[in-house]
Amino acid sequence: MSGQISWNDFEKIDIRTGTIIEVNDFPKARKPAYQMVIDFGELGIKKSSAQITVHYTREELLNRQVVAVVNFPPKQIATFISECLVLGVYDENKDVILLQPGKPVANGMKIG
Numbered sequence: 684m685s686g687q688i689s690w691n692d693f694e695k696i697d698i699r700t701g702t703i704i705e706v707n708d709f710p711k712a713r714k715p716a717y718q719m720v721i722d723f724g725e726l727g728i729k730k731s732s733a734q735i736t737v738h739y740t741r742e743e744l745l746n747r748q749v750v751a752v753v754n755f756p757p758k759q760i761a762t763f764i765s766e767c768l769v770l771g772v773y774d775e776n777k778d779v780i781l782l783q784p785g786k787p788v789a790n791g792m793k794i795g
Contacts (some may be wrong), residue, residue: 697754698770698794699723700784706741711761717741718763724791726753729766737778750782750794 705720715736721729731751735744752768759765771779784792 695754696752698750699726699753699790700788700792700794701729701749701751701753701767701790703744703747703749704728706744708741709761709763711763713761716760717744719744719769721749721751721767721769722790723751723753723767724789726791729753730764731767731769732760732763732765733769733771733779733781735769735771735779735781737776738774738780747781748783748787748790750784 701721701723703719704722707718709716709718709732712732712734714734716732716734717736719731719733721731723729750770752770755768757764757766769781771781774780
């Protein structure tokens with residue numbers, strides 16, 4: 684387990700629901716990845732890159748709801764600017780399985 688954080692630390696993390704509206708291959712990434720465009724409702728559209736090609740095809744990702752941290756500063760990954768961090772769980776091989784709401788919810792809903 685990592686070091687403990689305070690409640691104030693947790694409140695700084697803005698985690699929201701969004702729907703993937705576009706998925707593209709990312710051939711310039713060091714490890715196989717996709718470039719995704721995600722609709723966060725009133726927060727707008729954000730882009731993200733994710734190494735999730737082991738468990739998901741582009742078609743499976745399209746219109747899937749995800750959970751993401753939306754208040755990181757933009758990060759350049761090769762020629763792509765990632766604007767949020769899509770969250771997932773590492774499986775036994777360290778491949779990512781995406782977190783998603785158990786039921787459909789509105790895009791942009793805050794996780795707490």
